[in-house]
Amino acid sequence: MLKRVWRGWTSPENADAYEQLLRSTIFPDIIGRKIDGFLGIELLRRPLGTEIEFMTIMTFTDHDAIVRFAGPAHATAVVPPAARELLSRYDAEAAHYDLRIA
Structure with a gap:
């Protein structure tokens, strides 16, 4: 994982x-993709x-699932234009971690 x-x-x-945009649009859109x-x-x-710092933590079964979400350049951040308008700065890339203990 x-x-x-x-x-x-x-x-x-x-x-x-920004939080309202995540809750009302961005997260439902991600979930709705049924990746x-x-x-x-x-x-x-x-x-x-x-x-104010925001952190998102997405959970995937494997590397291929991340590629299905983000595309071939899977480390690149996926930041919709509406979110960019509200953010002052953001990580250009996401970090991926193996879950060792849950």
């Missing part, structure tokens, strides 16, 4: 709007002084 971890940062003023091997997505949020 693999975890795909990605981070983005936004201003406190945009944080609630074989996609098991779920988690959202973490924390304040960091003048920014």
Whole structure:
């Protein structure tokens, strides 16, 4: 099992709007794709002084499932235009981890 971890940062003023976009549009769109091997997505949020950091953790059965989600350049971040408008910065690539203990 693999975890795909990605981070983005936004201003406190945009944080609630960004979270709402994730909850109402982006996550449902990902789930609606019914990607074989996609098991779920988690959202973490924390304040960091003048920014709010968001972290998404997606769970996949294997590498091929990540490629089905992100394409051949599987490490490249998948950030829709509406999200880019609300983020002040974000990781250009996601990190992939083998789940060792659950």
